[in-house]
Amino acid sequence: MTTTPQTEPRWLSPAEQHLWRTFLRMRQQLDAQLARHIQLESDISIADFSVLVVLTDVPEGRVRVLELARGLQWEKSRLSHHLARMVKRGLIERAECSEDGRGSFVLITDAGRRAIEAAAPRHVELVRTLFFDPLSEEQVTQLTQISERILGAMEGCPEALPES
Amino acid sequence: MTTTPQTEPRWLSPAEQHLWRTFLRMRQQLDAQLARHIQLESDISIADFSVLVVLTDVPEGRVRVLELARGLQWEKSRLSHHLARMVKRGLIERAECSEDGRGSFVLITDAGRRAIEAAAPRHVELVRTLFFDPLSEEQVTQLTQISERILGAMEGCPEALPES
DNA sequence: CCGCCCTGGGTGACATGTCAACCAACGGGG
DNA sequence: CCCCGTTGGTTGACATGTCACCCAGGGCGG
Numbered sequence: 001m002t003t004t005p006q007t008e009p010r011w012l013s014p015a016e017q018h019l020w021r022t023f024l025r026m027r028q029q030l031d032a033q034l035a036r037h038i039q040l041e042s043d044i045s046i047a048d049f050s051v052l053v054v055l056t057d058v059p060e061g062r063v064r065v066l067e068l069a070r071g072l073q074w075e076k077s078r079l080s081h082h083l084a085r086m087v088k089r090g091l092i093e094r095a096e097c098s099e100d101g102r103g104s105f106v107l108i109t110d111a112g113r114r115a116i117e118a119a120a121p122r123h124v125e126l127v128r129t130l131f132f133d134p135l136s137e138e139q140v141t142q143l144t145q146i147s148e149r150i151l152g153a154m155e156g157c158p159e160a161l162p163e164s
Numbered sequence: 165m166t167t168t169p170q171t172e173p174r175w176l177s178p179a180e181q182h183l184w185r186t187f188l189r190m191r192q193q194l195d196a197q198l199a200r201h202i203q204l205e206s207d208i209s210i211a212d213f214s215v216l217v218v219l220t221d222v223p224e225g226r227v228r229v230l231e232l233a234r235g236l237q238w239e240k241s242r243l244s245h246h247l248a249r250m251v252k253r254g255l256i257e258r259a260e261c262s263e264d265g266r267g268s269f270v271l272i273t274d275a276g277r278r279a280i281e282a283a284a285p286r287h288v289e290l291v292r293t294l295f296f297d298p299l300s301e302e303q304v305t306q307l308t309q310i311s312e313r314i315l316g317a318m319e320g321c322p323e324a325l326p327e328s
Numbered sequence: 329c330c331g332c333c334c335t336g337g338g339t340g341a342c343a344t345g346t347c348a349a350c351c352a353a354c355g356g357g358g
Numbered sequence: 359c360c361c362c363g364t365t366g367g368t369t370g371a372c373a374t375g376t377c378a379c380c381c382a383g384g385g386c387g388g
Contacts, residue, residue, distance in 0.1 A: 009286075012296075020291065030314065045373085066337080074375095076336080077337090077376070077377075078374085080337065080339085081376095082374080101383050103335095103337080104336085124173050124175060134313040134317035135313060139306070139310050140179070140183060142303070143306075143307070147189075150294065150298055150299070154190075154193050229366070240366075240367065241345085242346070266354075267365095267367075268366085
């Protein structure tokens with residue numbers, strides 16, 4: 001009561017509340033469908049998939065761990081755990097980094113390459129079906145601008161950024 | 165090669181790829197910020213929060229478990245586990261259901277009510293700052309339509325729906 | 329060359345989510 | 359009234375993510 005002279009919070013209007021709930025539900029459903037689909041059709045998870053995407057985008061299929069972390073925007077701890085699992089599944093390998101004794105490289109294996117090549121077409125197809133097909137060209141443009149706006153607003157945000 | 169006569173997949177155009185990546189990143193950042201914020205400022209998680217929202221929306225703060233599951237669109241198993249944790253933390257209680265011997269009610273405790281009342285204002289404020297403030301009124305309208313479109317497209321989708 | 333701090337990365341304990349199997353109460357057909 | 363499939367809900371094993379802490383190599387001032 002006395003600590004912050006905070007005025008009545010700016011609650012959401014009914015229209016805003018509708019958007020927020022719809023948006024949350026849309027994200028959740030989209031995530032769930034994509035995750036389940038890729039898991040069932042291929043033998044890899046979405047997380048595996050996004051790691052492999054970076055690996056195939058890069059010359060020699062070889063990246064430093066921290067660069068991966070930045071590309072995916074994952075915490076290094078999460079990445080470390082996940083990479084360990086992926087090694088166990090034979091999707092990637094690790095290699096020492098001669099330039100920096102602390103560092104280590106991640107490289108994609110043949111099995112990894114096969115896995116993502118098998119998964120990608122069906123995944124893209126579903127992204128198209130669920131996400132792009134229902135939208136008009138205009139809406140695609142609009143959504144691009146909207147996403148950029150929101151993303152931009154978060155970039156300079158003072159909120160908890162553990163390690164940027 | 166021979167099993168499916170599938171034509172070359174409809175890969176994403178550069179513009180589409182840009183949208184997709186931006187959209188994914190935006191969602192991820194938004195989630196992360198909201199989750200971390202609510203966790204640090206209050207003593208509850210986003211998951212706790214969304215359960216409590218339903219509980220406070222309902223007369224007597226009492227709901228059947230399955231109704232909760234439908235409202236949140238969570239799998240019943242996830243909900244069951246989560247409710248158990250929330251009971252342990254004193255946020256909710258359970259009560260027998262006299263009408264149906266199998267069922268059980270969930271009800272919010274005083275501590276739960278206090279927790280969500282403390283968390284809500286700051287949470288809404290952040291949703292506003294990160295999500296609504298950067299958008300124009302027009303964009304809010306556009307995003308509402310877009311979300312509804314995508315959501316609609318998923319509703320009749322034959323993809324894996326474990327228990328709808 | 330040394331002490332110190334920073335940086336890249338890993339680890340363990342724990343919170344959370346998923347899948348599949350289980351179980352008891354319902355409830356309708358014979 | 360009983361059998362049996364369905365429904366509401368829980369459980370255990372396991373996959374994943376988070377936090378806090380550890381640790382070795384690098385690099386700089388003295």
